[in-house]
Amino acid sequence: MVLNDDDPSLAAALDPATAVAVIGTGAMGSGIAQVAAQSGHTVHLVDAAPGAAQAARDRLGTTFERLVAKGKFTSAEATKTLDRLVVAESVAALPPVGLVIEAAREDLATKRELFGDLEQRQPAAVLATNTSSLDTSAIADGLRHPDRLIGLHFFNPPALMRLVEVIHGPHNATDAGREILDQATDLVRRWGKTPVRCTSTPGFIVNRVARPFYGEAQRMVGDGSIEPATLDLAMRDAGFRMGPMELTDLIGQDVNLAVGTSVWEQTGRDPRYEPTDFQRDLVAAGRLGRKSGNGVFAYDANGIAQNAHADATRAATLSAAESPVVTNPVARTLAMLVNEAVDLVARGEATAEDVDTAMQLGTNYPKGPFAWGQEIGFDTVADQLATLDRAFPGGRYRPSPALRQRRP
Ligand SMILES: NC(=O)c1ccc[n+]([C@@H]2O[C@H](COP(=O)([O-])OP(=O)(O)OC[C@H]3O[C@@H](n4cnc5c(N)ncnc54)[C@H](O)[C@@H]3O)[C@@H](O)[C@H]2O)c1
Incomplete structure (x- = not known):
């Protein structure tokens, strides 16, 4: 050398x-x-x-x-x-x-x-x-x-x-x-x-692309559209190993908030990454997750969640393919994950193949965002984001221009 x-x-x-x-x-x-x-x-x-x-x-x-x-x-x-x-x-x-x-x-x-x-x-x-x-x-x-x-x-x-x-x-x-x-x-x-x-982009691949997995869930639970355990069940049924609520309780709400805040700050406070009041309130109240005995859920001495009662029928109804994207936890989260991944690649920060590999190995997602994009259709994802953007204006849901250029 x-x-x-x-x-x-x-x-x-x-x-x-x-x-x-x-x-x-x-x-x-x-x-x-x-x-x-x-x-x-x-x-x-x-x-x-x-x-x-x-x-x-x-x-x-x-x-x-x-x-x-x-x-x-x-x-x-x-x-x-x-x-x-x-x-x-x-x-x-x-x-x-x-x-x-x-x-x-x-x-x-x-x-x-x-x-x-x-x-x-x-x-x-x-x-x-x-x-x-x-x-x-x-x-x-x-x-x-x-x-x-x-x-x-x-x-x-x-x-x-x-x-x-x-x-x-x-x-x-x-x-x-x-x-x-x-x-x-x-x-x-x-x-x-x-x-x-x-x-060297804020959050690199995994910590950047994964943000909406937490952010969409927190927004939906925060505005009362779905109960935390029901949301987790819908996401597990979609193939995720853990739901975002139980996962952030395991990671630590404070640790997850710090990563999200860092990406938000480093992107000039891009509304796509803005941390939620739902999570800020949990952290301010000392509800950090399993390590503090209380987070989204309350935990017993063995780390078992005490108040995690899921409504299986509601989880299935809200996340059915034909359900409106605004109240569909799975469609809404996947659209945002695909959008984030497509934008990262369009900026030349990583290859699509590496993004799919990174998300599967780094976060245990059952598929990479590009595989999901192919399956859902990139145009459909762009349409879903346009719907979300109309429902919640402000830039968080702006579709990546590159979505319309991708062909299945
Ligand atoms: N913990 C994670 O999940 C994780 C994952 C990926 C990357 N990282 C990064 O890895 C790094 C270490 O994280 P960690 O979780 O192992 O932290 P840690 O607190 O467990 O360990 C950090 C160690 O570095 C030592 N240290 C601090 N300043 C030093 C210095 N000037 N010279 C030599 N040693 C020094 C400390 O005494 C401590 O033993 C950080 O940059 C962190 O962001 C952490």
């Missing part, structure tokens, strides 16, 4: 012999370290909190023991894999590595400072951030070779979730930058993951 001030244009292969450093060993960093170590890399762990990197290594040791007990690992493999995880005192104490993956606090100043330091200390390394909401171009801004920095957005938990969004911006548009992106994409694939490419 040659990527330095003398010759920034050359990048050699990232392979299992490449040493990796993971900076920030919390929920995401420790999972990413596990994936890399299981793929044969020596992984150096750094965390700003004293003892945190060692604690992450200890937790992974317990994980490997569990995998041995389940017959997924031999104890020799477990020992070897654990031996590949090495605790480093600090970024300054790291040996030269080929890849750094940063999973520290979600804060632009923290990440910029870290990468400014890493660029000096690791002249040959590809620099990757696991940011979920920050613009990777803003993180790279100020580096001498910003094309060394890419986004590798893993999903939680990294050991189990197959999807990785590989994020790039204008700062990657050099020969060396493109080479690094290709190599990182190949590496992620060799780690048994499914990479998709996306520009």
Whole structure:
């Protein structure tokens, strides 16, 4: 690997012999370290909190023991894999590595400072951030070779979730930058993951396209058109593994609201992404979901929802294909998901194929939005949105001009 001030244009292969450093060993960093170590890399762990990197290594040791007990690992493999995880005192104490993956606090100043330091200390390394909401171009801004920095957005938990969004911006548009992106994409694939490419757009693919799954449900429940449990049932009947109400209770209403607010702010408060009063009120009342014992639903000590009584007849009637889109939770949500996906692709931010892959793997949707669009008909989706736009003016339901250009 040659990527330095003398010759920034050359990048050699990232392979299992490449040493990796993971900076920030919390929920995401420790999972990413596990994936890399299981793929044969020596992984150096750094965390700003004293003892945190060692604690992450200890937790992974317990994980490997569990995998041995389940017959997924031999104890020799477990020992070897654990031996590949090495605790480093600090970024300054790291040996030269080929890849750094940063999973520290979600804060632009923290990440910029870290990468400014890493660029000096690791002249040959590809620099990757696991940011979920920050613009990777803003993180790279100020580096001498910003094309060394890419986004590798893993999903939680990294050991189990197959999807990785590989994020790039204008700062990657050099020969060396493109080479690094290709190599990182190949590496992620060799780690048994499914990479998709996306520009550094607010929310990337998954967190952007998924917004209406929550927003439409909250608007319908909020205005009293449907009961929460009935809405969840309608969505499960349509093939979603969980309804939006129970899912946001599981994620945490505060966490889901923060992601939605971040996308809304970063898109200049586009009404498409405006958070709902329904969710803001839940959060303000401390009804955060399962973790607080109360969210949309109330939970008992075993995490079982207590007031989730669904009306199956009403769920079926409202979501029947011929039911009006304004009060049809399934048609309304799907129209908005398709619209969002079509717009993202029309802006050149990702391919339709990658969007469908990302939504199926990142959110467990039974189909990708383009597959739904084909099935429903893109013109029908445009008509449904026009109806919604008339019912609720203000821009949220404006159809993407690209919808009318897509042919089934
Ligand atoms: N949790 C998720 O579901 C999720 C999913 C995808 C991406 N992300 C992103 O991954 C990153 C980490 O998230 P997390 O959930 O693992 O957080 P976390 O709070 O579990 O872990 C963050 C760790 O980073 C350490 N840290 C903070 N500042 C540091 C610094 N300057 N140098 C070294 N270590 C530092 C902290 O001590 C902590 O151990 C964030 O950017 C987040 O947005 C999170």
